[in-house]
Amino acid sequence: MAQARENAVSEAPYYQGLAKSMMFTIALVSLAPLLGYALLSGYQYTTAYKEKVEAHLRELVLKHDQSVDSYLREKVAEVQVLGEVVGGDRLKAEAEITSLHNALVRSHGSDFVDLGIVNAAGVQVAYAGPYPLQGADYSNAEWFQAVKRRRVFVSDVIFGLRGVPHFIIALLVDVGGEQWVLKATLDFMAINDLVEDIRIGETGLAFITNRAAQFQTTPRRDMTGEVKLLHNILARGGEDSILGRGRAAITVVDDPVTGREVLFVTSPLKDGEWFMVYQQDTADAFAALYRIRNVGVAVLLLGTVCILAMAFLLSRRMARKVEVADQEKDMMNDQVVEAGKLASVGELAAGIAHEINNPVAIMVEEAGWVQDLLEEGLQKDDNEREVQRALTQIRSQGARCREITHKLLSFARKIDPTVERMCVNDLIREMAQFCEQRAKYANVRIETSLEDGVPQVEASQSEMQQVLLNLINNAIDAMDPGGGELDIMSRAEGGDVFISISDTGCGIPKANLQRIFDPFFTTKPVGKGTGLGLSIIYGIINKMGGDISVKSVVNKGTAFTIRLPASKEGMRCAAGNGAAGEQPPADGGRSEETGG
Amino acid sequence: MSDSIRLLLVDDETDFTATLGRRLVRRGLTVETADCGEAGLSKLETFPADVVLLDVRMPGMDGLSVLHRIKELYPLTEVVMLTGHASMEVAIRGMELGAFDYLMKPVAFEELFYKVEDAAARKRLQEGRIEGRRRG
Structure with missing residues (x-):
C-alpha cells in the first residue's frame, strides 16, 4: 500500500509534464495558423485600405489644387483682357477705372475689391474701390518690383497699406510709351472659402x-x-x-x-x-481602419484566451484520463500476475498431489499389514517385530507428508510482494528442490551451480519465486518427452547478478523468439497455457530494474538469462549449503524469511 | 493350472510395493515387484504375470509406454493402472490403450484386491476361450 502511494506521488510530475506538453501542442497547433492568418490578412487589409484612403485624399487635393490654380489663371486672364481691351491711356482717367471696377464687381461679385493704375514711378494715379488709396506710393512694394521683371504678377496674400488681407494681380501695361501697372486687388476670402470647404x-x-x-x-x-x-x-x-x-x-x-x-x-x-x-x-x-483593426485584435485576443483555456482544460482532462487508464492497466497487470501465479500453483498441485499420495498409500498399506498381523496374533513367528517395522515406516512416511505440506505452506505464505534484500542462491536452491519431484517424473535432472558470495538483490520473494518457478516449469515442459538436463546458474558480474536457466529441450523457433514475452502468446494447446507466464516474468524483472534475455537453438535447448542489479547496501550471500537435494531447515527458518 | 494369481507390482515407491506385496502374498497371490518400467518389462520375461499393477507416474519410462509395451508383448496380461488425481487424463488414455481398469491412489486395499482378482478372472476367461477355440 505504502509502495503504491509512493508510486502515485512519484508519477504525478509525469502526468503534469504530459498535460503540459499536450497543452503546448494544442495551443501551438491552434494559435499558429490563427496568428499567421491574422497577421497576413491584417497586413494586406491595412495596406489596401491605406492606399485607398491616400488615393482619395490625393485626388481631393489635386482637384482643389486644380480649381485654385484655374481660378487664379482665370483672374489673371480677366485682368489681362482688361489691360489689353481697355488700353493704357483710358485707364488714367479715374472715371474709366471706376466704371471698369463696377463692371467687374457686377459680374464677379465682391472678388474684385479694387482696381488701380500705378505709374512708372510707383504712384497710384487712378483708383476705384472702397478705400481712399488715390495717390498711394507703391514704389517700394514687393509686387511693384516683381511685376516690372515678370510683366504679370500674382502676389502672396498681404495686408498691404489697408491692413486687410488681400492679394494683388499686377499687370504691366504700356501707357503712352511708359511702363505702367494695372493692379487689381482680390478678396482673400474667395480662395479661403474654396479651401476651407x-x-x-x-x-x-x-x-x-x-x-x-x-x-x-x-x-x-x-x-x-x-x-x-x-x-x-x-x-x-x-x-x-x-x-x-x-x-x-x-x-x-x-x-x-x-x-x-x-x-x-x-x-x-x-x-x-x-x-x-x-x-x-x-x-x-484611418479611423475606420483602426477601428476594424482594434476589433480584429480584440477577437484575436479573445480567441487566444479561449484556445489557451481550452488547451489547458482539455490537456488536463486527457492527462487525467491517461492516468486513470494507467491505473486501471496497473490494476489489470496485478490481476494478471495474480492469475499467472494461480496458474503456476495449479501446475504445481498436480505434482504435489502425486507426491503426497505416495506416502499416504504406503501408510495405508502398512496399517493394513499391521491389521493382518494382529489378526494372526503377535506371538506367531516374528510378527511383533514386523509390526514395529510397519509402525516405523508409517511414522517416517508421515514425516515425509509433513515436509511436503510445509513446503507448500511456505510457498503459499510468501505472497507478500514487499521488496526486500534477498539472496538469489537461497531462492534458487529452494525452487530447485520444490520442482525436483516434478522433474524426476519428467526425467529431468536439475543441476545448480551457484557462485558463492553473490551480492544480494532487491526483490520480492514471492515474485522471484514466481519467476523461477515459471522458468523451471517451462524448461521441464520443453524437455517433455524424453527428459534432459536443467542447469540453473548464478554469478555476479560488475554490480549485477545473473541467473541463467538453461535446458536441453526442444528449443524455440526463431520466428517465435521475438514474441515469447508478448502477453497471451503461447504454443501450448488451448487450455494448457495462458501465454502469460513469460510476459509476467518480463514485467516483474523490468520492475526490479533488470532485464531478461533468451537464447535458443531448435532441438538443442534454450537458455534464459536474468540480469538483476545488485542491492547497493546489500551484503553478499553466505556460501551455499551444497546440493539441491539437501533438505532445507524446518519451518523455523522459513518464518524468518517471510518476515512475518 | 495353478490357482494362484500371479501379480507384478510396478511402482517407484519400493516401500509401497513391498508392503502391498506382503499383504497380497498373505492372501494367496504370487507377487513380484519392480521399481521402474524397464525392470517390470524384464521381469515379465521370466515371470508370466496374470495381472500387472502399474503406476503411471514413474521416473524413466512412464506408465503409458510400459502399458503399451506390455500389451504388445503380452496381449492377454491384464494391466490395472494406479494414478494420482491429477493424472486422470493419463488414466483415460490408459483405458484406451487396453488397461483393465484404473485405481486412484491412495487406494483402499480391499478394492485393489478385488480389482486384481477381477482382472485375473478375466484373463483366465480369455485364456480359456482361446484354448477352447484352439481345441474346437
Whole structure:
C-alpha cells in the first residue's frame, strides 16, 4: 500500500509534464495558423485600405489644387483682357477705372475689391474701390518690383497699406510709351472659402501656404506651432519635385505640437510658389481602419484566451484520463500476475498431489499389514517385530507428508510482494528442490551451480519465486518427452547478478523468439497455457530494474538469462549449503524469511 | 493350472510395493515387484504375470509406454493402472490403450484386491476361450 502511494506521488510530475506538453501542442497547433492568418490578412487589409484612403485624399487635393490654380489663371486672364481691351491711356482717367471696377464687381461679385493704375514711378494715379488709396506710393512694394521683371504678377496674400488681407494681380501695361501697372486687388476670402470647404473627419483641414510656409488662407485652427514643420516638409517637397513627388505628395510625420502622427498631402500651386496643404491626424484619417483593426485584435485576443483555456482544460482532462487508464492497466497487470501465479500453483498441485499420495498409500498399506498381523496374533513367528517395522515406516512416511505440506505452506505464505534484500542462491536452491519431484517424473535432472558470495538483490520473494518457478516449469515442459538436463546458474558480474536457466529441450523457433514475452502468446494447446507466464516474468524483472534475455537453438535447448542489479547496501550471500537435494531447515527458518 | 494369481507390482515407491506385496502374498497371490518400467518389462520375461499393477507416474519410462509395451508383448496380461488425481487424463488414455481398469491412489486395499482378482478372472476367461477355440 505504502509502495503504491509512493508510486502515485512519484508519477504525478509525469502526468503534469504530459498535460503540459499536450497543452503546448494544442495551443501551438491552434494559435499558429490563427496568428499567421491574422497577421497576413491584417497586413494586406491595412495596406489596401491605406492606399485607398491616400488615393482619395490625393485626388481631393489635386482637384482643389486644380480649381485654385484655374481660378487664379482665370483672374489673371480677366485682368489681362482688361489691360489689353481697355488700353493704357483710358485707364488714367479715374472715371474709366471706376466704371471698369463696377463692371467687374457686377459680374464677379465682391472678388474684385479694387482696381488701380500705378505709374512708372510707383504712384497710384487712378483708383476705384472702397478705400481712399488715390495717390498711394507703391514704389517700394514687393509686387511693384516683381511685376516690372515678370510683366504679370500674382502676389502672396498681404495686408498691404489697408491692413486687410488681400492679394494683388499686377499687370504691366504700356501707357503712352511708359511702363505702367494695372493692379487689381482680390478678396482673400474667395480662395479661403474654396479651401476651407475641404474638411474630412475631425481633424482634416486644408490651407494654402507659400514656399516660406506663410499661410495664404486661414486654417480652421491655429497652426502657428506647425510652421517650422511645414517649412521642412515643403522644402523637402521642393527637392523631390523632380521625381514627380510634386503633385500631391504624401508625408507622414509626428506633429510636435499635438504629439500625434499627422498625414500631410502637399501639392504645388501657382507654378510652385504656393502649396496646397491638406493635413489630417492619421488616427482620424484611418479611423475606420483602426477601428476594424482594434476589433480584429480584440477577437484575436479573445480567441487566444479561449484556445489557451481550452488547451489547458482539455490537456488536463486527457492527462487525467491517461492516468486513470494507467491505473486501471496497473490494476489489470496485478490481476494478471495474480492469475499467472494461480496458474503456476495449479501446475504445481498436480505434482504435489502425486507426491503426497505416495506416502499416504504406503501408510495405508502398512496399517493394513499391521491389521493382518494382529489378526494372526503377535506371538506367531516374528510378527511383533514386523509390526514395529510397519509402525516405523508409517511414522517416517508421515514425516515425509509433513515436509511436503510445509513446503507448500511456505510457498503459499510468501505472497507478500514487499521488496526486500534477498539472496538469489537461497531462492534458487529452494525452487530447485520444490520442482525436483516434478522433474524426476519428467526425467529431468536439475543441476545448480551457484557462485558463492553473490551480492544480494532487491526483490520480492514471492515474485522471484514466481519467476523461477515459471522458468523451471517451462524448461521441464520443453524437455517433455524424453527428459534432459536443467542447469540453473548464478554469478555476479560488475554490480549485477545473473541467473541463467538453461535446458536441453526442444528449443524455440526463431520466428517465435521475438514474441515469447508478448502477453497471451503461447504454443501450448488451448487450455494448457495462458501465454502469460513469460510476459509476467518480463514485467516483474523490468520492475526490479533488470532485464531478461533468451537464447535458443531448435532441438538443442534454450537458455534464459536474468540480469538483476545488485542491492547497493546489500551484503553478499553466505556460501551455499551444497546440493539441491539437501533438505532445507524446518519451518523455523522459513518464518524468518517471510518476515512475518 | 495353478490357482494362484500371479501379480507384478510396478511402482517407484519400493516401500509401497513391498508392503502391498506382503499383504497380497498373505492372501494367496504370487507377487513380484519392480521399481521402474524397464525392470517390470524384464521381469515379465521370466515371470508370466496374470495381472500387472502399474503406476503411471514413474521416473524413466512412464506408465503409458510400459502399458503399451506390455500389451504388445503380452496381449492377454491384464494391466490395472494406479494414478494420482491429477493424472486422470493419463488414466483415460490408459483405458484406451487396453488397461483393465484404473485405481486412484491412495487406494483402499480391499478394492485393489478385488480389482486384481477381477482382472485375473478375466484373463483366465480369455485364456480359456482361446484354448477352447484352439481345441474346437
